Amino acid sequence: MKNAMAGHTLALGIILFGAGAAQAATATRGGFGALADGTKVEAVTLSNGAGMSARIMTLGATLQSLIVPDRGGRKEDVVLGYDKAQDYLTRPNYFGVSVGRYANRIAKGKFALDGKTYTLATNDGPNSLHGGLKGFDKRMWKIESVSNGSEAKVVLSYVSADGEEGFPGEMKVTATYSLNEQNELKLEYRATTSKPTVLNLTNHAYFNLSGNDTRDVMGNLVTLNAERFTPVDATLIPTGERRAVAGTPFDFRKPAVVGARIRDTRDQQIRYGRGYDHNFIVDGAAGTLRPAARIEEPGSGRVLEMRVTAPGIQFYTGNFLDGTFFGKNNRAYRQGDAICLEPGTFPDAPNHPDFPSARLNLGQTYVNTMVYKFSTK
Ligand code: BGC
Numbered sequence: 001m002k003n004a005m006a007g008h009t010l011a012l013g014i015i016l017f018g019a020g021a022a023q024a025a026t027a028t029r030g031g032f033g034a035l036a037d038g039t040k041v042e043a044v045t046l047s048n049g050a051g052m053s054a055r056i057m058t059l060g061a062t063l064q065s066l067i068v069p070d071r072g073g074r075k076e077d078v079v080l081g082y083d084k085a086q087d088y089l090t091r092p093n094y095f096g097v098s099v100g101r102y103a104n105r106i107a108k109g110k111f112a113l114d115g116k117t118y119t120l121a122t123n124d125g126p127n128s129l130h131g132g133l134k135g136f137d138k139r140m141w142k143i144e145s146v147s148n149g150s151e152a153k154v155v156l157s158y159v160s161a162d163g164e165e166g167f168p169g170e171m172k173v174t175a176t177y178s179l180n181e182q183n184e185l186k187l188e189y190r191a192t193t194s195k196p197t198v199l200n201l202t203n204h205a206y207f208n209l210s211g212n213d214t215r216d217v218m219g220n221l222v223t224l225n226a227e228r229f230t231p232v233d234a235t236l237i238p239t240g241e242r243r244a245v246a247g248t249p250f251d252f253r254k255p256a257v258v259g260a261r262i263r264d265t266r267d268q269q270i271r272y273g274r275g276y277d278h279n280f281i282v283d284g285a286a287g288t289l290r291p292a293a294r295i296e297e298p299g300s301g302r303v304l305e306m307r308v309t310a311p312g313i314q315f316y317t318g319n320f321l322d323g324t325f326f327g328k329n330n331r332a333y334r335q336g337d338a339i340c341l342e343p344g345t346f347p348d349a350p351n352h353p354d355f356p357s358a359r360l361n362l363g364q365t366y367v368n369t370m371v372y373k374f375s376t377k
Pocket of ligand 1: 316320
């Protein structure tokens with residue numbers, strides 16, 4: 001009887017798998033409410049037959065929710081965010097948004113390009129952060145196309161005017177999200193410019209793989225394929241050094257528990273970051289899609305593996321979340337509630353000629369690709 005049952009389950013499993021493989025991943029358009037000024041926000045939900053779905057909204061080309069099954073098949077949200085679009089503007093924390101023109105910091109809000117100095121708003125102490133006062137995260141993007149098939153896909157676009165937030169050149173940007181049946185969510189940013197400029201586009205998803213933010217991330221096992229990172233000063237601007245992670249709390253070359261060394265204040269870098277808030281130099285050749293990071297959440301069994309084309313990845317443990325922000329389901333988000341993995345060039349690259357270049361010329365196309373693959377253990 002037992003064997004017969006096992007055989008039955010197996011057969012059913014094969015049928016289900018077969019059905020899943022044949023079933024197309026779907027992209028469904030819908031609304032996501034309106035902003036306080038009445039502007040309607042649209043959303044596209046990408047779903048596959050394996051139980052994953054991603055909701056992307058037009059405000060900020062934001063990954064607003066990401067449903068992933070745990071090891072028991074329970075489908076829960078693994079990214080922080082808000083239930084209402086307006087909250088992304090009034091309580092900005094960059095939850096899941098597309099960041100631009102320049103993700104992370106530019107020292108003192110100044111950089112020079114071809115002999116001219118450009119001045120940006122300083123919105124993070126003495127520095128400029130995440131594109132200034134009204135970066136790409138607070139702009140309305142347009143849905144260019146949605147498609148179904150072996151992958152579900154949405155292409156969003158935004159045109160940034162010449163001089164917007166102090167940056168030169170009119171910039172045309174697209175963000176393409178696609179979800180396949182292998183539980184891979186791929187995100188690709190592309191941009192062109194009307195004159196030489198600088199840029200660093202990334203996504204700022206806050207991952208909490210426990211599902212619906214059940215537990216903090218301190219027990220997560222993290223791997224970062226990086227032999228070196230870029231140390232920062234007290235205002236989180238890179239000093240220019242590329243420091244070996246070996247022998248420091250920044251060594252995640254083998255899976256390590258996030259909380260194990262996050263309070264190791266003997267390391268000045270931990271003190272400056274209030275934990276982890278650093279750019280890691282991803283091993284291997286930038287421009288090729290290669291493994292960069294892995295998170296394993298032991299409680300749910302969820303695993304996220306990330307491949308990137310970017311030269312660096314910012315590893316940030318939600319150190320500035322202070323419990324005053326209530327997110328989805330009215331949950332207070334607190335320090336250590338999430339992990340951000342933001343692939344891009346290095347922070348403040350426009351002021352560091354020896355960092356991978358942030359420059360984009362007329363006629364060139366900028367591409368930054370990242371793949372988030374989910375599985376369970
Ligand atoms: C930065 C943090 C910053 C956060 C804002 C991260 O990319 O590295 O320092 O507080 O974004 O959400």
